[in-house]
Amino acid sequence: MIHKRLEKPAYIFTGSLFMPRQEACLVWTLVSGERGTTGVREAVVAAELFNAGKLTKQNFERSWAQDPYDASYRGVARSVLRFISDDEIYDERFPEHPLSKIRRILATLPASVQVASGGRWLKAPVKSEYR
Secondary structure, eight states: OEEEEEETTEEEEEEEEEEEOSSOEEEEEEEEEOOSSOOHHHHHHHHHHHHTTSSOHHHHHHHSEEOSSOTTOOSSOGGGSEEGGGSGGGTTTOTTSHHHHHHHHHHHHHHHOEEOTTSOEEEOOOOTTOO
16 A cells, blocks of 8 residues: 655655464555655656647646546545556656655565564565665
8 A cells, every 4th residue: 555645845655565464464664755856757757748649738637636446536635646657657767756665665575574473573674775
């Protein structure tokens, strides 16, 4: 699960991974936020889609920010809905973006953690490259 919240002028992303096990339920939570210049990922992707004719002034309002499960959902502010630029297909191009980092780290967790019977940690390496 990834949650996006706006703390103007930046977005903060919180990623959680839940792994139910017989001996314990494991939960990881990661938080990463934008710093410095914000909105680069959104601006680059929007410009490319406009230039390619895949996004227009007419369809921008309706298609840029949507709930990924229900396009008609309007229960929260549009500013925190999933933007087109939030799609993971853009993660490789923006590896230092907080959303890209959250997804990359969450993807490594299941393979990097082992739990012994009784819930004791056997192996849980910390990757210092993720800050």
